Amino acid sequence: MAGNENDSLTTKQVKFIDAMLTEPTIEKACEKAGIARATGHKYLNIAAVRKTLRIKQDEMMDKTTQMLYLASSNAVSVLNDIMMDSKVNPFIRTQAAKAILEQSYKTHEIFGVVRQIEELRLEIEEVSKGN
Secondary structure (H helix, E strand, O other): OOOOOOOOOOHHHHHHHHHHHHOOOHHHHHHHHOOOHHHHHHHHOOHHHHHHHHHHHHHHHHHHHHHHHHHHHHHHHHHHHHHHOOOOOHHHHHHHHHHHHHHHHHHHHHHHHHHHHHHHHHHHHHHHHHO
């Protein structure tokens, strides 16, 4: 099958994988794919099915993350506009400022942790090379 991570997947397995990406439960995915529930559970025990499902889920999350990055810039602009608009209720302006500050702090904190992890990784590599 063109476009699959594993050409050995059957058409029904591909339909099941696609249904798993859009349905809230395995049962509903099986129904949408036109297979029995037992068959769906059997498919999930096949490594190629699990791998393809995981890859497609990761691709969906990557796309979602990209959309969030784009939207977050707009969201900050909206919050900033609200915060800076003297005609807006002071409570609302304060809430906008609070949201910006909270997210800024969280972002700073996360980047700090990432930086520490990277530094530790480099130290481990140096120690490993020395042995």
